[in-house]
Amino acid sequence: MAVVRRTAADGAADRIPGERGRSAGTCTAAATTLAGNVDGGARVNVRLEGITKSFLGVTVLRGVDLELRAGEVHALVGENGAGKSTLLKVLAGVHRPDSGRILLDGKEVSFGTPRDAHAAGISIIHQEFNLLEHRSVAENVFLGREPVRRGQVDRRSMEAETRRLLDWLGVGTIDPATAVARLSVAQRQVVEIVKALSADAGVLAMDEPTAALADHEVELLYALVGRLRERGMAILYVSHRMREVFDLSRRITVLKDGAFVATSATGDITSDQLVRQMVGRPLEALYPERGNAAGDVRLALSAAGNGRVRDLTFEVRAGEIVGLAGLQGSGRSATARAIWGVEPFATGSVAVDGVPVRVDRPRTAVRAGIGYVTEDRKDEGLALRQSVKDNVLLVRRAALRGAAARRAADLTELLESVTVTARGPHQEVRYLSGGNQQKVVLGKWLAVEPRVLIVDEPTRGIDVGAKQAVYRLLRDLAGGGVAILMISSELPELIGMSDRILVMHEGAVAGELPAGASEEAVIRLATGHGIGDAA
Structure with missing residues (x-):
């Protein structure tokens, strides 16, 4: 790939495309280099040596080493608080290291600002995108x-070169003139990548790039990462998802408590070994022991259906965690939303503890004893600018009546039970880590003591340690008699947590598998190949 590295020593006018005269010709030349001569260009190698960083006397990075090679995806993993984000910010010029050095192709460089790092060819795509929603794709790319x-912004040239870069990436469905607000999460991520390409980036760091993506959008990201790698870009990939780490990376570096643990070739380490390096425990230890025999039927569906799912007949018993598996579009989330009344069933019946209920909206579901942890905690599960306390009591105040709504909760005990780490109950939820935000969502449902709890992707975007805490909490809830229906795209998680697994295919349940079933058995049913022989 034609990626032109520019160091801090280069002339200011030669740092960033668009600053070199700010002409339409400059824009065209930069994009032509990238999109036309994709097999040429500089190949950037980066090395961080002995990076140490402290804040207010607290050391958050302790002599970290990291090497990024051109044409390679290098995964960076570790629990929350391991130092991953701080290391990315050092690389991006947001923080200056207290000691250690950064080398580009063997030459030591120093970044005083993010602009210096950007000029040197280093771009960061953060989990929270840095885009202006009401400006067009092209305007964001060349912001x-x-x-x-002739003294005015040349929109035609800007859109043409954005189109050239999009075509080079193989994403012809995005119109450069479209406002970013109208794009999906995956499309916005494409815009961030195009921004990096337009600025001649040779190094791209991606922080939890699939945290908010659906399964089919993850496939698009895989394709884009592969294309960038093949053209010579060095990619630093930060993710909590083990499957992505092993699918995409060539090498993996582990951080723990701000310190470098190890760098391994991906083919030389197993997921169990990697988890042990990250948290000091083997993979199987993440999942708590299954509970005792299930109790009475808590949730029962009989021939339930709507426009997206059909003929759903299954039960979830007290004390039981039932996994709901399936490919994207199979009807997993549609089933959850129908049970909770967002998209109600049009046919069939639903019963809770043997009593038929007509769930036509979420408020009805709550009053029937059904809770729902959505897969999108930030947009649907939390009021980010409200406090921990207000979020935990949100459902009780909004959905319950009379004495039930007024009943005082022992908030301290509740937060301790879900192990939320916060400065206090009045801290705004937006300032918590992803794992603690998810615990607040779960605490919100504990506050109303549901009989049935549906959890959709309960550990999406949180680290291994936080996952274990969520797993323990779910198992404790089941032990207290709650019936849990759990949806997850991570098969090891689904298999490790479920007492039974229902597999969906094309809007219907294709079959049921026992605890400990193999990933192959789940995939066969999910793709329609194992229907009729699930046992």
Whole structure:
């Protein structure tokens, strides 16, 4: 790939495309280099040596080493608080290291600002995108570097070169003139990648890039990462998802408590060994022991269906965790949303503790004893600008009546039971880690003591240690008699947690598998190949 590295020593006018004269010709030349001569260009190698960083006397990075090679995906893993984000910010010029050095192709460089790192060819795609929603794709791609013709921004040239880069990536479905607000999460991620390409980036760091993506959108990201790798870009990939780490990376570096643990070739380490390096425990130890025999039927569906799912007949018993598996579009989340009344069933029946209920909206579901942890905690599960306390009591205040709504909760005890780490109950939820945010969501449902709890992707975007805490909490809830229906795209998680697994295919239950079933058995049913022989 034609990636032109520019160091801090280079002339200011030669750092960023668009600053070199700010002309339409400059914009065209930069994009032509990237999109036309994709097999040429500089190949950047980066090495961080002995990086140490402290804040207010607290050391958060302790002599960390990391090497990024051109044409390679290098995964960076570790629990929350391991130092991953701080290391990315050092690489991006947000923080200066207290000691250690950064080398680009063997030459030591120093970044005083993110602009210096950007000029040197280093781009970061953060989990929270840095895009202006009400500006177009092209305007975001060339923000601050707009081509100028006759004293005005040359929108035609800007859109043409954005189109060239999108076509080079193989994403012809995004219109450069479209406002970012109208794009999906996956499309916005593409825009961030195009921004990096337009600025001649040779190094791209991606922080939890699939945290908010659906399964089919993850496939698009895989394809884009592969294309960037093949053209010579060095990619630092930060993720909590083990499958992505092993699918995409060539090498893996582990951080723990701010210190470098090890760098391994991906083919030389197993997921169990990697988890042990991260948290000091083997993979199987993440999942608590299954409970005792299930009790009475808590949730029963009989021939339930709507426009997205059909003929759903199954039960979930007290004390039981039933996994719901299936490919994207199979009807897993549609089933959860129908049970909770967001998209109600049009046919069939639903019963809770043997009593038929007509769940036509979420408020009805709550009053029937059904809770729902959505897969999108930030947009649907939390009020981010409200406190921990207000979020935990949100459902009780909004959905319950009379004495039930007024009943005082022992908030301290509740937060301790879900092991939320926060400065206090009045801290805004947006400032918590992803794992603690998810615990607040679960605490919100504990506050109303549901009989049935549906959890959709309960550990998406949280680290291994936080996952274990969520697993323990779910198993404790089941031990207290709650019936849990659990949806997850991570098969090891689904198999490790479930007492039974229902597998969906094309809007219907294709079959049931026992605890400990193999991933192959789940996939066969999910793809329609094992229907009729699930046992």
